[in-house]
Amino acid sequence: MSGQQIAIPCVYMRGGTSKAVYLMGKDLPPPGEKRNNILMRIMGSPDLTEIDGMGGAQIVTSKLAVIDPPSRPDADVDYTFGQAEIDHPHIDYDANCGNISSAVGPFAIDSGLVKVKEPVTRVRIHNTNTGKVFIADVPVVNGEVAIQGDFSIAGVPGTGARIDLDYSGTSGAVTGKCLPTGNATDTLTLESGKTIEVTVFDAGNLGIFAKAEDLGVTCHESKQELDENQLVLDSVREIRGKAAQMIGMCDRWQDIDKVSPLLPLVILAKEPESKNEDLRIRMFLLNKCHPALAGTGSVCTSSSGAVPGTIVNQLATIASPEEYTLRIMHPQGIMPLHVASRSVSGQLWPEFLKIQYGRTARKIMSGQVYIPNVEY
Incomplete structure (x- = not known):
């Protein structure tokens, strides 16, 4: 040329x-x-x-x-x-x-x-x-x-x-199964000695869920506040690395940013605070707080609620795990998703019939x- x-x-x-x-x-x-x-x-x-x-x-x-x-x-x-x-x-x-x-x-x-x-x-x-x-x-x-x-x-x-998007065909998008560890929750021990209950879930994208209160997060913080809280960011990175190590993504948790900068996502979740929402979250990508909520992060969050015992299932308001709308409160407002599923014999997670959300x-x-x- x-x-x-x-x-x-x-x-x-x-x-x-x-x-x-x-x-x-x-x-x-x-x-x-x-x-x-x-x-x-x-x-x-x-x-x-x-x-x-x-x-x-x-x-x-x-x-x-x-x-x-x-x-x-x-x-x-x-x-x-x-x-x-x-x-x-x-x-x-x-x-x-x-x-x-x-x-x-x-x-x-x-x-x-x-x-x-x-x-x-x-x-x-x-x-x-x-x-x-x-x-x-x-x-x-x-x-x-x-x-x-x-x-x-x-x-x-x-x-x-x-525009309606349906991600029901994206179960196991990264690891091949919705629950890569085979458990609804697992326990991580941080370098400080503190233990954290997490859910590792894979639909749309691979996410690690923890209770926000375990990291001192209220889910009222702005992106800027969380990005300036080095203690929270260090804990998020360690949770990300240790969960990734647990499922074989890296040999040493400290290497996760080199091995896989994007995944897994980390989502800190909290129970709803009003009748207008079903769950509060703060999501972290590239070790920074997301300004809103990633679309695939919303897919992972909403679908994990259909599995008994997961972090989201424990905290969210879900009337029926077979079909529900989950209204997720993130830093810029609410994102609703519609989830429909049916149980599969001998499998902890269901077959998803719909994981739908609207965008423009x-x-x-x-x-x-x-x-x-x-x-x-």
């Missing part, structure tokens, strides 16, 4: 409470080091400001989505999520993002990858990070993705058209992103 810069087609979209650069795989080199270097250059990472790229310098904006034709017959598109780390040169593919997932369906429709059907176009999305398929039901008006509507989500101003998404910009024409 000649010229000072390389132009790469892209679309910049908000999905739920996150934003990402969406690209077609055909416009990039094959997966590997060269692709990763180009993606990092697009985002402007590593740099704490990401001033020379599209990243936005936040966990919820330093994200990418690569879309390809389906590689399996039960999907309409393949979707690969990448988290561009801000402080060091790495694109993490270990997990999916449930918020960025919500704009994959609209992107696929706008790109002509799926046949449009009104009033709702169902898009079956194969997430290559986890090897699981989830469903997006996208509203369509006059042949194009509907944007305007009266649905609101905590953490995004205004309203939009509701919107195309912000489409065009080309430019990166310097150097050897990547």
Whole structure:
């Protein structure tokens, strides 16, 4: 290629409470080091400001989505999520993002990858990070993705058209089973000698649940307050590492940030405080408090409530474990999810029939992103 810069087609979209650069795989080199270097250059990472790229310098904006034709017959598109780390040169593919997932369906429709059907176009999305398929039901008006509507989500101003996502097919997304330890709860002993009861649960993404009160957290704190509480952050990192070590993700718990920076997530949970909520949480990603609640973190949280004895099942208001709506209070408001399941003989966790939540998404910009024409 000649010229000072390389132009790469892209679309910049908000999905739920996150934003990402969406690209077609055909416009990039094959997966590997060269692709990763180009993606990092697009985002402007590593740099704490990401001033020379599209990243936005936040966990919820330093994200990418690569879309390809389906590689399996039960999907309409393949979707690969990448988290561009801000402080060091790495694109993490270990997990999916449930918020960025919500704009994959609209992107696929706008790109002509799926046949449009009104009033709702169902898009079956194969997430290559986890090897699981989830469903997006996208509203369509006059042949194009509907944007305007009266649905609101905590953490995004205004309203939009509701996109329903069903993650019931994502059980065991990371480890292959919902309860990787085989137990509803396990006990971790911290270096201080303190013991912590945790649930290790895997649906949508891999999460570690602990009672907020065990770490002195009230679930009224802001993200900034928790990010400035080094004692809490150190405890979260240790819980994350020791739970990961327990299920074989790392040999030494201290190495978890090198081995797997993104997963497992850590969710601190507390019982509800009003009739308008069913559970309070603070979620930690990359050892920082999430400003709201990750979509896949909400899937993991809500579905774990269907299993007797888990941390969420102990604390949440759940009328019937077979079918319920869980209203999760996070730092920016409430996120409701609908869960339906049926028990499986000889198995601690059920078969999930529905793990559904609503999001809004919107195309912000489409065009080309430019990166310097150097050897990547």
